[in-house]
Amino acid sequence: MPELPEVETVRRGLESHVVGRTIESVHIGRERSVRRVGREAVIHGLTGAKVMAARRRGKYLLLDLDTGDLVMIHLRMSGRVLVEPIGAPRPPHTHVVCRLSERNGQHHEMWFVDPRTFGEVVVCESDDVSQVLPELDRLGPDPIVDDFSGEVLKDRLNGRRGAIKPLLLNQHVVAGIGNIYADEVLHRVRLRWNRTVDSLSTKTINALATAITEILTEAIERGGSTLEDTQYVDIDGKSGSFQDMHRVYGREGLGCLTCGKTTIRxxxxxxxxxxxCPRCQK
DNA sequence: AACTGTCCCTGCAAGC
DNA sequence: TGCTTGCAGGGACAGT
Known part of the structure:
Protein backbone atom coordinates (compact mmCIF):
# COMPACT_ATOMS: atom_id res chain seq x y z
CA MET A 1 0.00 0.00 0.00
CA PRO A 2 1.40 3.38 -0.75
CA GLU A 3 2.40 5.04 2.49
CA LEU A 4 4.88 7.86 3.04
CA PRO A 5 7.97 6.08 1.59
CA GLU A 6 6.12 4.91 -1.52
CA VAL A 7 4.54 8.32 -2.08
CA GLU A 8 7.93 9.98 -1.59
CA THR A 9 9.44 7.64 -4.19
CA VAL A 10 6.72 8.63 -6.63
CA ARG A 11 7.32 12.30 -5.79
CA ARG A 12 10.98 11.95 -6.68
CA GLY A 13 9.97 10.34 -9.95
CA LEU A 14 7.65 13.24 -10.69
CA GLU A 15 10.46 15.65 -9.90
CA SER A 16 12.79 14.08 -12.42
CA HIS A 17 10.27 13.14 -15.11
CA VAL A 18 7.46 15.69 -14.98
CA VAL A 19 8.60 18.93 -13.33
CA GLY A 20 9.49 21.46 -16.01
CA ARG A 21 7.22 19.90 -18.60
CA THR A 22 3.90 21.14 -19.94
CA ILE A 23 0.76 19.02 -20.01
CA GLU A 24 -0.35 19.22 -23.62
CA SER A 25 -3.57 17.24 -23.39
CA VAL A 26 -5.59 15.30 -20.86
CA HIS A 27 -7.84 12.27 -21.17
CA ILE A 28 -10.04 11.05 -18.36
CA GLY A 29 -11.26 7.49 -18.67
CA ARG A 30 -13.10 7.20 -15.40
CA GLU A 31 -15.02 9.96 -13.72
CA ARG A 32 -14.63 8.42 -10.27
CA SER A 33 -10.91 9.22 -10.18
CA VAL A 34 -11.72 12.94 -10.49
CA ARG A 35 -14.94 12.82 -8.44
CA ARG A 36 -14.08 15.71 -6.17
CA VAL A 37 -13.93 18.48 -8.79
CA GLY A 38 -15.18 16.68 -11.89
CA ARG A 39 -13.87 15.89 -15.33
CA GLU A 40 -14.11 19.38 -16.83
CA ALA A 41 -12.25 21.10 -14.00
CA VAL A 42 -9.38 18.63 -14.22
CA ILE A 43 -9.09 18.86 -18.00
CA HIS A 44 -9.35 22.65 -17.95
CA GLY A 45 -6.91 23.01 -15.06
CA LEU A 46 -4.23 20.73 -16.47
CA THR A 47 -4.28 21.40 -20.20
CA GLY A 48 -1.51 23.79 -21.20
CA ALA A 49 -0.14 24.06 -17.67
CA LYS A 50 3.53 23.65 -16.83
CA VAL A 51 4.47 21.66 -13.75
CA MET A 52 6.77 23.78 -11.58
CA ALA A 53 7.30 21.61 -8.49
CA ALA A 54 6.40 18.27 -6.93
CA ARG A 55 5.77 18.29 -3.20
CA ARG A 56 4.40 15.84 -0.66
CA ARG A 57 2.72 16.02 2.68
CA GLY A 58 1.97 12.71 4.32
CA LYS A 59 0.47 10.53 1.61
CA TYR A 60 -0.65 13.52 -0.46
CA LEU A 61 1.24 14.40 -3.66
CA LEU A 62 1.06 18.06 -4.63
CA LEU A 63 2.05 19.53 -7.99
CA ASP A 64 2.40 23.28 -8.38
CA LEU A 65 1.42 24.56 -11.82
CA ASP A 66 2.59 27.76 -13.52
CA THR A 67 -1.04 28.83 -13.73
CA GLY A 68 -1.20 29.10 -9.95
CA ASP A 69 -3.35 26.00 -9.72
CA LEU A 70 -2.49 23.03 -7.54
CA VAL A 71 -2.81 19.35 -8.39
CA MET A 72 -3.37 16.85 -5.60
CA ILE A 73 -2.91 13.16 -6.26
CA HIS A 74 -3.74 10.58 -3.61
CA LEU A 75 -2.91 6.94 -4.39
CA ARG A 76 -4.98 5.52 -1.52
CA MET A 77 -4.90 1.70 -1.80
CA SER A 78 -3.93 0.83 -5.32
CA GLY A 79 -3.10 4.03 -7.19
CA ARG A 80 0.02 4.37 -9.30
CA VAL A 81 1.57 7.19 -11.27
CA LEU A 82 3.56 6.07 -14.29
CA VAL A 83 5.42 7.94 -17.01
CA GLU A 84 5.78 6.02 -20.24
CA PRO A 85 6.65 6.86 -23.87
CA ILE A 86 3.76 7.79 -26.16
CA GLY A 87 2.35 4.64 -27.68
CA ALA A 88 3.25 2.32 -24.82
CA PRO A 89 0.35 0.01 -23.99
CA ARG A 90 -1.75 1.37 -21.13
CA PRO A 91 -2.49 -1.08 -18.34
CA PRO A 92 -6.07 -1.81 -17.27
CA HIS A 93 -7.58 0.85 -14.99
CA THR A 94 -5.63 3.74 -16.48
CA HIS A 95 -8.08 6.46 -15.52
CA VAL A 96 -6.22 9.72 -16.21
CA VAL A 97 -3.76 10.28 -19.07
CA CYS A 98 -1.67 13.44 -19.43
CA ARG A 99 0.39 13.94 -22.57
CA LEU A 100 3.64 15.67 -21.61
CA SER A 101 5.67 18.08 -23.71
CA GLU A 102 8.76 16.74 -25.46
CA ARG A 103 12.00 16.20 -23.59
CA ASN A 104 15.22 15.05 -25.28
CA GLY A 105 13.24 14.39 -28.44
CA GLN A 106 10.77 12.12 -26.68
CA HIS A 107 7.12 12.52 -25.88
CA HIS A 108 5.72 10.81 -22.81
CA GLU A 109 2.41 10.28 -21.11
CA MET A 110 1.80 10.43 -17.38
CA TRP A 111 -0.79 7.89 -16.27
CA PHE A 112 -2.87 7.63 -13.14
CA VAL A 113 -3.68 3.93 -12.80
CA ASP A 114 -5.94 2.73 -9.98
CA PRO A 115 -7.74 -0.64 -9.96
CA ARG A 116 -9.62 -0.11 -6.69
CA THR A 117 -10.52 3.49 -7.57
CA PHE A 118 -10.11 4.78 -4.00
CA GLY A 119 -7.44 7.18 -5.23
CA GLU A 120 -8.14 10.54 -6.76
CA VAL A 121 -6.81 13.45 -8.76
CA VAL A 122 -7.89 16.97 -7.79
CA VAL A 123 -7.08 20.27 -9.48
CA CYS A 124 -7.96 23.58 -7.88
CA GLU A 125 -6.81 27.17 -7.59
CA SER A 126 -4.19 27.68 -4.88
CA ASP A 127 -6.50 30.15 -3.15
CA ASP A 128 -9.20 27.49 -2.87
CA VAL A 129 -7.04 24.71 -1.42
CA SER A 130 -8.43 24.99 2.10
CA GLN A 131 -11.96 24.79 0.76
CA VAL A 132 -11.45 21.97 -1.76
CA LEU A 133 -8.89 19.98 0.27
CA PRO A 134 -9.71 20.73 3.91
CA GLU A 135 -8.01 17.53 5.05
CA LEU A 136 -4.60 19.00 4.15
CA ASP A 137 -4.99 21.60 6.89
CA ARG A 138 -5.78 18.92 9.44
CA LEU A 139 -2.71 16.76 8.74
CA GLY A 140 -0.23 16.24 11.54
CA PRO A 141 3.48 16.83 10.97
CA ASP A 142 5.19 14.90 8.19
CA PRO A 143 8.18 13.17 9.83
CA ILE A 144 10.38 13.75 6.77
CA VAL A 145 9.49 17.22 5.49
CA ASP A 146 8.52 18.87 8.78
CA ASP A 147 10.34 19.29 12.08
CA PHE A 148 9.79 16.06 13.95
CA SER A 149 11.12 14.83 17.29
CA GLY A 150 10.06 13.15 20.50
CA GLU A 151 8.87 16.52 21.74
CA VAL A 152 6.71 17.07 18.68
CA LEU A 153 5.26 13.57 18.95
CA LYS A 154 4.53 14.00 22.64
CA ASP A 155 2.73 17.23 21.85
CA ARG A 156 0.69 15.53 19.11
CA LEU A 157 -0.30 12.72 21.48
CA ASN A 158 -1.25 15.12 24.22
CA GLY A 159 -4.94 14.87 25.02
CA ARG A 160 -5.35 11.62 23.12
CA ARG A 161 -6.27 8.30 24.62
CA GLY A 162 -6.34 4.65 23.74
CA ALA A 163 -4.06 2.22 21.95
CA ILE A 164 -0.93 3.49 20.25
CA LYS A 165 -1.35 1.77 16.89
CA PRO A 166 -4.58 3.47 15.82
CA LEU A 167 -2.98 6.77 16.82
CA LEU A 168 0.04 6.12 14.61
CA LEU A 169 -2.39 5.47 11.76
CA ASN A 170 -4.28 8.69 12.50
CA GLN A 171 -3.11 11.24 9.93
CA HIS A 172 -4.08 14.09 12.26
CA VAL A 173 -1.47 12.89 14.77
CA VAL A 174 1.40 12.18 12.35
CA ALA A 175 1.07 12.28 8.56
CA GLY A 176 2.22 9.45 6.32
CA ILE A 177 2.23 6.29 8.44
CA GLY A 178 0.04 3.42 7.26
CA ASN A 179 -0.46 -0.15 8.35
CA ILE A 180 2.91 -1.55 7.25
CA TYR A 181 5.10 1.11 8.83
CA ALA A 182 3.00 1.33 11.99
CA ASP A 183 3.66 -2.36 12.64
CA GLU A 184 7.36 -2.06 11.77
CA VAL A 185 7.85 1.01 13.98
CA LEU A 186 6.12 -0.63 16.95
CA HIS A 187 8.28 -3.71 16.58
CA ARG A 188 11.48 -1.67 16.53
CA VAL A 189 10.44 0.09 19.73
CA ARG A 190 9.23 -3.23 21.17
CA LEU A 191 5.76 -1.95 21.88
CA ARG A 192 2.61 -4.01 21.56
CA TRP A 193 -0.11 -2.42 19.40
CA ASN A 194 -2.46 -2.05 22.37
CA ARG A 195 -0.16 -0.10 24.65
CA THR A 196 -2.05 2.98 25.76
CA VAL A 197 -0.62 6.45 25.36
CA ASP A 198 -0.69 7.16 29.07
CA SER A 199 1.55 4.14 29.73
CA LEU A 200 4.36 5.54 27.57
CA SER A 201 7.27 7.29 29.26
CA THR A 202 8.92 10.33 27.72
CA LYS A 203 11.88 8.11 26.93
CA THR A 204 9.65 5.68 25.06
CA ILE A 205 7.97 8.46 23.10
CA ASN A 206 11.40 9.74 22.12
CA ALA A 207 12.36 6.26 20.95
CA LEU A 208 9.10 6.02 19.03
CA ALA A 209 9.79 9.29 17.21
CA THR A 210 13.31 8.15 16.39
CA ALA A 211 12.04 4.82 15.04
CA ILE A 212 9.43 6.58 12.89
CA THR A 213 12.05 8.81 11.28
CA GLU A 214 14.55 5.98 10.88
CA ILE A 215 12.19 3.43 9.37
CA LEU A 216 10.59 5.89 6.97
CA THR A 217 14.03 7.10 5.88
CA GLU A 218 15.33 3.56 5.38
CA ALA A 219 12.22 2.66 3.41
CA ILE A 220 12.61 5.71 1.15
CA GLU A 221 16.22 4.70 0.50
CA ARG A 222 14.93 1.33 -0.69
CA GLY A 223 12.17 2.80 -2.83
CA GLY A 224 9.36 1.73 -0.49
CA SER A 225 7.69 -1.65 -0.04
CA THR A 226 6.19 -3.64 -2.90
CA LEU A 227 3.76 -6.31 -1.69
CA GLU A 228 2.43 -9.26 -3.63
CA ASP A 229 -1.17 -8.10 -3.85
CA THR A 230 -1.18 -4.41 -4.72
CA GLN A 231 2.08 -4.32 -6.63
CA TYR A 232 3.09 -0.80 -5.75
CA VAL A 233 5.70 0.40 -8.25
CA ASP A 234 7.51 3.68 -8.78
CA ILE A 235 7.03 6.05 -11.69
CA ASP A 236 9.27 3.90 -13.92
CA GLY A 237 7.36 0.74 -12.99
CA LYS A 238 10.12 -0.54 -10.70
CA SER A 239 9.42 -2.31 -7.41
CA GLY A 240 10.69 -1.18 -4.04
CA SER A 241 12.73 -3.49 -1.84
CA PHE A 242 11.93 -2.51 1.74
CA GLN A 243 9.58 -5.49 1.98
CA ASP A 244 12.78 -7.56 2.31
CA MET A 245 13.52 -5.66 5.51
CA HIS A 246 10.09 -6.15 7.12
CA ARG A 247 10.42 -7.81 10.49
CA VAL A 248 6.74 -8.30 11.26
CA TYR A 249 4.42 -7.10 8.48
CA GLY A 250 3.38 -10.02 6.28
CA ARG A 251 5.40 -12.47 8.40
CA GLU A 252 2.60 -14.15 10.33
CA GLY A 253 3.63 -17.63 11.46
CA LEU A 254 7.29 -17.04 10.59
CA GLY A 255 10.04 -16.86 13.18
CA CYS A 256 10.77 -13.51 14.78
CA LEU A 257 13.99 -12.16 13.25
CA THR A 258 14.75 -10.20 16.40
CA CYS A 259 14.41 -12.76 19.21
CA GLY A 260 14.46 -15.93 17.11
CA LYS A 261 12.44 -17.63 19.80
CA THR A 262 8.83 -17.36 18.73
CA THR A 263 6.63 -16.78 15.70
CA ILE A 264 4.99 -13.58 14.51
CA ARG A 265 1.34 -13.31 15.47
CA CYS A 277 6.10 -10.52 18.06
CA PRO A 278 4.41 -11.57 21.31
CA ARG A 279 7.83 -11.99 22.94
CA CYS A 280 9.61 -8.81 21.81
CA GLN A 281 6.68 -6.44 22.00
CA LYS A 282 5.14 -5.75 25.39
C1' DA B 1 -13.36 16.66 20.82
C1' DA B 2 -12.11 12.29 19.89
C1' DC B 3 -13.01 7.69 19.54
C1' DT B 4 -15.11 3.34 16.80
C1' DG B 5 -17.46 1.15 13.04
C1' DT B 6 -18.99 1.27 8.17
C1' DC B 7 -18.39 2.01 3.50
C1' DC B 8 -16.27 2.75 -0.90
C1' DC B 9 -13.89 -0.77 -4.82
C1' DT B 10 -11.42 -4.48 -7.39
C1' DG B 11 -8.43 -8.51 -7.71
C1' DC B 12 -6.98 -12.42 -5.89
C1' DA B 13 -6.82 -16.62 -3.03
C1' DA B 14 -9.02 -20.00 -0.34
C1' DG B 15 -12.77 -23.08 0.35
C1' DC B 16 -16.71 -25.71 -0.86
C1' DT C 1 -13.82 -26.91 -12.29
C1' DG C 2 -16.43 -22.87 -11.05
C1' DC C 3 -18.72 -20.54 -8.00
C1' DT C 4 -18.90 -17.78 -3.49
C1' DT C 5 -16.71 -15.63 0.25
C1' DG C 6 -13.25 -13.10 2.60
C1' DC C 7 -9.49 -10.17 2.72
C1' DA C 8 -6.46 -6.30 1.52
C1' DG C 9 -6.80 -1.16 3.20
C1' DG C 10 -6.86 5.04 3.45
C1' DG C 11 -9.74 8.09 4.80
C1' DA C 12 -14.48 10.37 4.91
C1' DC C 13 -18.33 10.03 7.40
C1' DA C 14 -21.88 8.86 10.90
C1' DG C 15 -22.85 7.56 15.34
C1' DT C 16 -21.59 7.50 20.23
Whole structure:
Protein backbone atom coordinates (compact mmCIF):
# COMPACT_ATOMS: atom_id res chain seq x y z
CA MET A 1 0.00 0.00 0.00
CA PRO A 2 1.40 3.38 -0.75
CA GLU A 3 2.40 5.04 2.49
CA LEU A 4 4.88 7.86 3.04
CA PRO A 5 7.97 6.08 1.59
CA GLU A 6 6.12 4.91 -1.52
CA VAL A 7 4.54 8.32 -2.08
CA GLU A 8 7.93 9.98 -1.59
CA THR A 9 9.44 7.64 -4.19
CA VAL A 10 6.72 8.63 -6.63
CA ARG A 11 7.32 12.30 -5.79
CA ARG A 12 10.98 11.95 -6.68
CA GLY A 13 9.97 10.34 -9.95
CA LEU A 14 7.65 13.24 -10.69
CA GLU A 15 10.46 15.65 -9.90
CA SER A 16 12.79 14.08 -12.42
CA HIS A 17 10.27 13.14 -15.11
CA VAL A 18 7.46 15.69 -14.98
CA VAL A 19 8.60 18.93 -13.33
CA GLY A 20 9.49 21.46 -16.01
CA ARG A 21 7.22 19.90 -18.60
CA THR A 22 3.90 21.14 -19.94
CA ILE A 23 0.76 19.02 -20.01
CA GLU A 24 -0.35 19.22 -23.62
CA SER A 25 -3.57 17.24 -23.39
CA VAL A 26 -5.59 15.30 -20.86
CA HIS A 27 -7.84 12.27 -21.17
CA ILE A 28 -10.04 11.05 -18.36
CA GLY A 29 -11.26 7.49 -18.67
CA ARG A 30 -13.10 7.20 -15.40
CA GLU A 31 -15.02 9.96 -13.72
CA ARG A 32 -14.63 8.42 -10.27
CA SER A 33 -10.91 9.22 -10.18
CA VAL A 34 -11.72 12.94 -10.49
CA ARG A 35 -14.94 12.82 -8.44
CA ARG A 36 -14.08 15.71 -6.17
CA VAL A 37 -13.93 18.48 -8.79
CA GLY A 38 -15.18 16.68 -11.89
CA ARG A 39 -13.87 15.89 -15.33
CA GLU A 40 -14.11 19.38 -16.83
CA ALA A 41 -12.25 21.10 -14.00
CA VAL A 42 -9.38 18.63 -14.22
CA ILE A 43 -9.09 18.86 -18.00
CA HIS A 44 -9.35 22.65 -17.95
CA GLY A 45 -6.91 23.01 -15.06
CA LEU A 46 -4.23 20.73 -16.47
CA THR A 47 -4.28 21.40 -20.20
CA GLY A 48 -1.51 23.79 -21.20
CA ALA A 49 -0.14 24.06 -17.67
CA LYS A 50 3.53 23.65 -16.83
CA VAL A 51 4.47 21.66 -13.75
CA MET A 52 6.77 23.78 -11.58
CA ALA A 53 7.30 21.61 -8.49
CA ALA A 54 6.40 18.27 -6.93
CA ARG A 55 5.77 18.29 -3.20
CA ARG A 56 4.40 15.84 -0.66
CA ARG A 57 2.72 16.02 2.68
CA GLY A 58 1.97 12.71 4.32
CA LYS A 59 0.47 10.53 1.61
CA TYR A 60 -0.65 13.52 -0.46
CA LEU A 61 1.24 14.40 -3.66
CA LEU A 62 1.06 18.06 -4.63
CA LEU A 63 2.05 19.53 -7.99
CA ASP A 64 2.40 23.28 -8.38
CA LEU A 65 1.42 24.56 -11.82
CA ASP A 66 2.59 27.76 -13.52
CA THR A 67 -1.04 28.83 -13.73
CA GLY A 68 -1.20 29.10 -9.95
CA ASP A 69 -3.35 26.00 -9.72
CA LEU A 70 -2.49 23.03 -7.54
CA VAL A 71 -2.81 19.35 -8.39
CA MET A 72 -3.37 16.85 -5.60
CA ILE A 73 -2.91 13.16 -6.26
CA HIS A 74 -3.74 10.58 -3.61
CA LEU A 75 -2.91 6.94 -4.39
CA ARG A 76 -4.98 5.52 -1.52
CA MET A 77 -4.90 1.70 -1.80
CA SER A 78 -3.93 0.83 -5.32
CA GLY A 79 -3.10 4.03 -7.19
CA ARG A 80 0.02 4.37 -9.30
CA VAL A 81 1.57 7.19 -11.27
CA LEU A 82 3.56 6.07 -14.29
CA VAL A 83 5.42 7.94 -17.01
CA GLU A 84 5.78 6.02 -20.24
CA PRO A 85 6.65 6.86 -23.87
CA ILE A 86 3.76 7.79 -26.16
CA GLY A 87 2.35 4.64 -27.68
CA ALA A 88 3.25 2.32 -24.82
CA PRO A 89 0.35 0.01 -23.99
CA ARG A 90 -1.75 1.37 -21.13
CA PRO A 91 -2.49 -1.08 -18.34
CA PRO A 92 -6.07 -1.81 -17.27
CA HIS A 93 -7.58 0.85 -14.99
CA THR A 94 -5.63 3.74 -16.48
CA HIS A 95 -8.08 6.46 -15.52
CA VAL A 96 -6.22 9.72 -16.21
CA VAL A 97 -3.76 10.28 -19.07
CA CYS A 98 -1.67 13.44 -19.43
CA ARG A 99 0.39 13.94 -22.57
CA LEU A 100 3.64 15.67 -21.61
CA SER A 101 5.67 18.08 -23.71
CA GLU A 102 8.76 16.74 -25.46
CA ARG A 103 12.00 16.20 -23.59
CA ASN A 104 15.22 15.05 -25.28
CA GLY A 105 13.24 14.39 -28.44
CA GLN A 106 10.77 12.12 -26.68
CA HIS A 107 7.12 12.52 -25.88
CA HIS A 108 5.72 10.81 -22.81
CA GLU A 109 2.41 10.28 -21.11
CA MET A 110 1.80 10.43 -17.38
CA TRP A 111 -0.79 7.89 -16.27
CA PHE A 112 -2.87 7.63 -13.14
CA VAL A 113 -3.68 3.93 -12.80
CA ASP A 114 -5.94 2.73 -9.98
CA PRO A 115 -7.74 -0.64 -9.96
CA ARG A 116 -9.62 -0.11 -6.69
CA THR A 117 -10.52 3.49 -7.57
CA PHE A 118 -10.11 4.78 -4.00
CA GLY A 119 -7.44 7.18 -5.23
CA GLU A 120 -8.14 10.54 -6.76
CA VAL A 121 -6.81 13.45 -8.76
CA VAL A 122 -7.89 16.97 -7.79
CA VAL A 123 -7.08 20.27 -9.48
CA CYS A 124 -7.96 23.58 -7.88
CA GLU A 125 -6.81 27.17 -7.59
CA SER A 126 -4.19 27.68 -4.88
CA ASP A 127 -6.50 30.15 -3.15
CA ASP A 128 -9.20 27.49 -2.87
CA VAL A 129 -7.04 24.71 -1.42
CA SER A 130 -8.43 24.99 2.10
CA GLN A 131 -11.96 24.79 0.76
CA VAL A 132 -11.45 21.97 -1.76
CA LEU A 133 -8.89 19.98 0.27
CA PRO A 134 -9.71 20.73 3.91
CA GLU A 135 -8.01 17.53 5.05
CA LEU A 136 -4.60 19.00 4.15
CA ASP A 137 -4.99 21.60 6.89
CA ARG A 138 -5.78 18.92 9.44
CA LEU A 139 -2.71 16.76 8.74
CA GLY A 140 -0.23 16.24 11.54
CA PRO A 141 3.48 16.83 10.97
CA ASP A 142 5.19 14.90 8.19
CA PRO A 143 8.18 13.17 9.83
CA ILE A 144 10.38 13.75 6.77
CA VAL A 145 9.49 17.22 5.49
CA ASP A 146 8.52 18.87 8.78
CA ASP A 147 10.34 19.29 12.08
CA PHE A 148 9.79 16.06 13.95
CA SER A 149 11.12 14.83 17.29
CA GLY A 150 10.06 13.15 20.50
CA GLU A 151 8.87 16.52 21.74
CA VAL A 152 6.71 17.07 18.68
CA LEU A 153 5.26 13.57 18.95
CA LYS A 154 4.53 14.00 22.64
CA ASP A 155 2.73 17.23 21.85
CA ARG A 156 0.69 15.53 19.11
CA LEU A 157 -0.30 12.72 21.48
CA ASN A 158 -1.25 15.12 24.22
CA GLY A 159 -4.94 14.87 25.02
CA ARG A 160 -5.35 11.62 23.12
CA ARG A 161 -6.27 8.30 24.62
CA GLY A 162 -6.34 4.65 23.74
CA ALA A 163 -4.06 2.22 21.95
CA ILE A 164 -0.93 3.49 20.25
CA LYS A 165 -1.35 1.77 16.89
CA PRO A 166 -4.58 3.47 15.82
CA LEU A 167 -2.98 6.77 16.82
CA LEU A 168 0.04 6.12 14.61
CA LEU A 169 -2.39 5.47 11.76
CA ASN A 170 -4.28 8.69 12.50
CA GLN A 171 -3.11 11.24 9.93
CA HIS A 172 -4.08 14.09 12.26
CA VAL A 173 -1.47 12.89 14.77
CA VAL A 174 1.40 12.18 12.35
CA ALA A 175 1.07 12.28 8.56
CA GLY A 176 2.22 9.45 6.32
CA ILE A 177 2.23 6.29 8.44
CA GLY A 178 0.04 3.42 7.26
CA ASN A 179 -0.46 -0.15 8.35
CA ILE A 180 2.91 -1.55 7.25
CA TYR A 181 5.10 1.11 8.83
CA ALA A 182 3.00 1.33 11.99
CA ASP A 183 3.66 -2.36 12.64
CA GLU A 184 7.36 -2.06 11.77
CA VAL A 185 7.85 1.01 13.98
CA LEU A 186 6.12 -0.63 16.95
CA HIS A 187 8.28 -3.71 16.58
CA ARG A 188 11.48 -1.67 16.53
CA VAL A 189 10.44 0.09 19.73
CA ARG A 190 9.23 -3.23 21.17
CA LEU A 191 5.76 -1.95 21.88
CA ARG A 192 2.61 -4.01 21.56
CA TRP A 193 -0.11 -2.42 19.40
CA ASN A 194 -2.46 -2.05 22.37
CA ARG A 195 -0.16 -0.10 24.65
CA THR A 196 -2.05 2.98 25.76
CA VAL A 197 -0.62 6.45 25.36
CA ASP A 198 -0.69 7.16 29.07
CA SER A 199 1.55 4.14 29.73
CA LEU A 200 4.36 5.54 27.57
CA SER A 201 7.27 7.29 29.26
CA THR A 202 8.92 10.33 27.72
CA LYS A 203 11.88 8.11 26.93
CA THR A 204 9.65 5.68 25.06
CA ILE A 205 7.97 8.46 23.10
CA ASN A 206 11.40 9.74 22.12
CA ALA A 207 12.36 6.26 20.95
CA LEU A 208 9.10 6.02 19.03
CA ALA A 209 9.79 9.29 17.21
CA THR A 210 13.31 8.15 16.39
CA ALA A 211 12.04 4.82 15.04
CA ILE A 212 9.43 6.58 12.89
CA THR A 213 12.05 8.81 11.28
CA GLU A 214 14.55 5.98 10.88
CA ILE A 215 12.19 3.43 9.37
CA LEU A 216 10.59 5.89 6.97
CA THR A 217 14.03 7.10 5.88
CA GLU A 218 15.33 3.56 5.38
CA ALA A 219 12.22 2.66 3.41
CA ILE A 220 12.61 5.71 1.15
CA GLU A 221 16.22 4.70 0.50
CA ARG A 222 14.93 1.33 -0.69
CA GLY A 223 12.17 2.80 -2.83
CA GLY A 224 9.36 1.73 -0.49
CA SER A 225 7.69 -1.65 -0.04
CA THR A 226 6.19 -3.64 -2.90
CA LEU A 227 3.76 -6.31 -1.69
CA GLU A 228 2.43 -9.26 -3.63
CA ASP A 229 -1.17 -8.10 -3.85
CA THR A 230 -1.18 -4.41 -4.72
CA GLN A 231 2.08 -4.32 -6.63
CA TYR A 232 3.09 -0.80 -5.75
CA VAL A 233 5.70 0.40 -8.25
CA ASP A 234 7.51 3.68 -8.78
CA ILE A 235 7.03 6.05 -11.69
CA ASP A 236 9.27 3.90 -13.92
CA GLY A 237 7.36 0.74 -12.99
CA LYS A 238 10.12 -0.54 -10.70
CA SER A 239 9.42 -2.31 -7.41
CA GLY A 240 10.69 -1.18 -4.04
CA SER A 241 12.73 -3.49 -1.84
CA PHE A 242 11.93 -2.51 1.74
CA GLN A 243 9.58 -5.49 1.98
CA ASP A 244 12.78 -7.56 2.31
CA MET A 245 13.52 -5.66 5.51
CA HIS A 246 10.09 -6.15 7.12
CA ARG A 247 10.42 -7.81 10.49
CA VAL A 248 6.74 -8.30 11.26
CA TYR A 249 4.42 -7.10 8.48
CA GLY A 250 3.38 -10.02 6.28
CA ARG A 251 5.40 -12.47 8.40
CA GLU A 252 2.60 -14.15 10.33
CA GLY A 253 3.63 -17.63 11.46
CA LEU A 254 7.29 -17.04 10.59
CA GLY A 255 10.04 -16.86 13.18
CA CYS A 256 10.77 -13.51 14.78
CA LEU A 257 13.99 -12.16 13.25
CA THR A 258 14.75 -10.20 16.40
CA CYS A 259 14.41 -12.76 19.21
CA GLY A 260 14.46 -15.93 17.11
CA LYS A 261 12.44 -17.63 19.80
CA THR A 262 8.83 -17.36 18.73
CA THR A 263 6.63 -16.78 15.70
CA ILE A 264 4.99 -13.58 14.51
CA ARG A 265 1.34 -13.31 15.47
CA UNK A 266 -1.39 -11.47 13.63
CA UNK A 267 -4.71 -10.12 14.80
CA UNK A 268 -7.29 -7.63 13.63
CA UNK A 269 -7.11 -4.22 15.30
CA UNK A 270 -9.67 -1.59 14.36
CA UNK A 271 -10.32 -3.44 11.12
CA UNK A 272 -6.62 -3.60 10.20
CA UNK A 273 -4.43 -6.66 10.28
CA UNK A 274 -1.71 -6.21 12.85
CA UNK A 275 1.49 -8.26 13.03
CA UNK A 276 3.73 -8.36 16.07
CA CYS A 277 6.10 -10.52 18.06
CA PRO A 278 4.41 -11.57 21.31
CA ARG A 279 7.83 -11.99 22.94
CA CYS A 280 9.61 -8.81 21.81
CA GLN A 281 6.68 -6.44 22.00
CA LYS A 282 5.14 -5.75 25.39
C1' DA B 1 -13.36 16.66 20.82
C1' DA B 2 -12.11 12.29 19.89
C1' DC B 3 -13.01 7.69 19.54
C1' DT B 4 -15.11 3.34 16.80
C1' DG B 5 -17.46 1.15 13.04
C1' DT B 6 -18.99 1.27 8.17
C1' DC B 7 -18.39 2.01 3.50
C1' DC B 8 -16.27 2.75 -0.90
C1' DC B 9 -13.89 -0.77 -4.82
C1' DT B 10 -11.42 -4.48 -7.39
C1' DG B 11 -8.43 -8.51 -7.71
C1' DC B 12 -6.98 -12.42 -5.89
C1' DA B 13 -6.82 -16.62 -3.03
C1' DA B 14 -9.02 -20.00 -0.34
C1' DG B 15 -12.77 -23.08 0.35
C1' DC B 16 -16.71 -25.71 -0.86
C1' DT C 1 -13.82 -26.91 -12.29
C1' DG C 2 -16.43 -22.87 -11.05
C1' DC C 3 -18.72 -20.54 -8.00
C1' DT C 4 -18.90 -17.78 -3.49
C1' DT C 5 -16.71 -15.63 0.25
C1' DG C 6 -13.25 -13.10 2.60
C1' DC C 7 -9.49 -10.17 2.72
C1' DA C 8 -6.46 -6.30 1.52
C1' DG C 9 -6.80 -1.16 3.20
C1' DG C 10 -6.86 5.04 3.45
C1' DG C 11 -9.74 8.09 4.80
C1' DA C 12 -14.48 10.37 4.91
C1' DC C 13 -18.33 10.03 7.40
C1' DA C 14 -21.88 8.86 10.90
C1' DG C 15 -22.85 7.56 15.34
C1' DT C 16 -21.59 7.50 20.23
Missing amino acids: REMVAGRSTSY
